[in-house]
Amino acid sequence: MSKPAPPVQKNDTIEVTFEDLTHEGNGVGKIDGYPLFVPYALPGETGKVKVIKVKKNFGFGKLLDVTEASQDRVDPPCPVYVQCGGCQLQHMSYQLQLDMKQKQVKDAMHKIAHLSDVPVHPTIGMEDPWYYRNKVQIPVGQDGERLKAGFYRKRSHEIIEMDTCMIQDEHNNRMVEAVRRIAEKYGVEAYNEEKHRGVLRHIMVRTGQTTGDVMVVMVTRTKQLPYAEQIVEEIRETYPNVKSIVHNVNSKKTNVILGDKTTVLYGDDYIVDRIGDIEFKISPKSFYQVNPVQTKKLYDQALAYADLKGHETVIDAYSGIGTISLFLAQQAKKVYGVEIVAPAVTDAKKNAKLNGMNNAEFFVGEAEKVFPWWKSQGLDPDVIVVDPPRKGCDEELLKAMIEMQPEKIVYVSCSPSTLARDLRILEDGGFETQEVQPVDMFPQTGHIENVAWLKRK
Numbered sequence: 001m002s003k004p005a006p007p008v009q010k011n012d013t014i015e016v017t018f019e020d021l022t023h024e025g026n027g028v029g030k031i032d033g034y035p036l037f038v039p040y041a042l043p044g045e046t047g048k049v050k051v052i053k054v055k056k057n058f059g060f061g062k063l064l065d066v067t068e069a070s071q072d073r074v075d076p077p078c079p080v081y082v083q084c085g086g087c088q089l090q091h092m093s094y095q096l097q098l099d100m101k102q103k104q105v106k107d108a109m110h111k112i113a114h115l116s117d118v119p120v121h122p123t124i125g126m127e128d129p130w131y132y133r134n135k136v137q138i139p140v141g142q143d144g145e146r147l148k149a150g151f152y153r154k155r156s157h158e159i160i161e162m163d164t165c166m167i168q169d170e171h172n173n174r175m176v177e178a179v180r181r182i183a184e185k186y187g188v189e190a191y192n193e194e195k196h197r198g199v200l201r202h203i204m205v206r207t208g209q210t211t212g213d214v215m216v217v218m219v220t221r222t223k224q225l226p227y228a229e230q231i232v233e234e235i236r237e238t239y240p241n242v243k244s245i246v247h248n249v250n251s252k253k254t255n256v257i258l259g260d261k262t263t264v265l266y267g268d269d270y271i272v273d274r275i276g277d278i279e280f281k282i283s284p285k286s287f288y289q290v291n292p293v294q295t296k297k298l299y300d301q302a303l304a305y306a307d308l309k310g311h312e313t314v315i316d317a318y319s320g321i322g323t324i325s326l327f328l329a330q331q332a333k334k335v336y337g338v339e340i341v342a343p344a345v346t347d348a349k350k351n352a353k354l355n356g357m358n359n360a361e362f363f364v365g366e367a368e369k370v371f372p373w374w375k376s377q378g379l380d381p382d383v384i385v386v387d388p389p390r391k392g393c394d395e396e397l398l399k400a401m402i403e404m405q406p407e408k409i410v411y412v413s414c415s416p417s418t419l420a421r422d423l424r425i426l427e428d429g430g431f432e433t434q435e436v437q438p439v440d441m442f443p444q445t446g447h448i449e450n451v452a453w454l455k456r457k
């Protein structure tokens with residue numbers, strides 16, 4: 001039997017009651033069972049909606065008016081919230097954000113991993129869910145003589161200018177504005193994406209929130225940054241606590257922000273930050289979690305799940321600059337880290353030294369290739385920790401993990417769907433998922449981090 005035609009047509013204006021939220025934060029209303037996704041609508045609300053896209057199995061609408069508002073609706077404090085694509089959840093209470101993220105993880109466990117009985121705990125939130133990000137990467141554009149800096153408008157590359165981003169550390173906001181103003185003063189031209197001409201593409205700022213260290217990276221299309229000396233001097237005058245000023249060249253036509261060539265213009269090629277009792281050196285290209293307050297909670301949870309007694313051999317896959325590895329090394333006999341980005345591994349080795357830890361060893365390579373090699377060398381881990389990018393673990397790596405038969409696996413993930421996919425594979429390979437803890441690393445946005453642990457059956 002063929003499916004009935006959608007009960008709505010493009011440009012219809014209809015009244016919709018919303019029942020649910022998608023992980024992007026869109027309200028979901030059903031019209032005779034046909035789901036309509038509507039940005040800025042909340043569950044429990046009724047609103048007037050204009051239908052803007054009709055597909056076979058679902059449609060999209062624009063919220064024209066809220067006729068019955070949810071108790072969880074709040075005024076978004078950021079003046080450019082609706083234009084800017086950075087945040088998706090500022091119009092809902094923080095408690096609803098946390099509940100929605102927990103539900104999203106439960107749904108993924110149920111639908112993708114087929115693990116409906118695994119406990120998914122309430123999301124660990126922040127006391128103050130604002131101004132938390134330690135890293136910003138802002139595109140630069142030209143407006144006549146002026147340079148403008150701001151995030152892109154949703155689904156476009158139009159720059160929305162702003163004074164302050166309310167999820168950024170204030171150091172980052174002020175530094176971006178200082179660099180924009182100084183570069184403008186020296187007539188540095190912004191990069192023009194369409195013509196692939198011009199100079200300054202992005203301003204990146206990273207702040208060590210516990211140390212106050214600040215790193216500025218200016219990314220240009222051209223090999224030279226004009227007036228580099230003067231610009232550096234003025235940045236230092238404006239911002240005496242800047243620890244590192246870096247020039248990065250990205251001459252490719254690409255959406256990737258950093259290019260291959262990095263030159264230090266002033267100070268060190270790293271900044272220092274602290275998580276708990278451990279200090280970390282962080283270079284421009286190394287991955288470092290963006291929300292240090294929540295990172296501590298995430299790593300504490302990973303460590304609690306690993307439940308180390310001091311005699312264990314642990315592997316930390318996707319180890320970055322060695323953050324989780326060194327947390328684990330405090331309580332394990334030996335930790336082996338593997339990471340694909342060579343400068344991050346250099347950072348990890350320096351970080352082990354910096355903290356006087358000699359029981360952590362780091363390797364450059366693809367985890368899925370290094371694991372089988374480790375196995376062939378007789379490495380027999382008690383615990384394996386993984387923290388892959390959004391796409392999850394490589395299949396070869398999962399296979400190698402299953403073959404290594406550790407007692408425990410701790411899985412840190414920034415994507416509930418790939419986490420659920422990989423848990424299913426590990427379950428089928430003889431492991432049992434014990435629990436999942438969501439941690440809100442990215443308040444006001446739809447993203448959610450999780451840590452799960454599995455026991456060998």
Ligand SMILES: C[S@@+](CC[C@H](N)C(=O)[O-])C[C@H]1O[C@@H](n2cnc3c(N)ncnc32)[C@H](O)[C@@H]1O
Pocket residue numbers: 287288289317318319320321322323324338339340341344365366367368387388389394
């Ligand atoms: C989500 S980050 C986690 C980093 C670190 N565990 C932390 O908490 O800071 C993922 C890391 O995996 C690395 N990576 C990506 N693909 C990889 C692969 N195939 N093998 C090893 N590392 C990889 C990335 O460079 C990145 O540093």
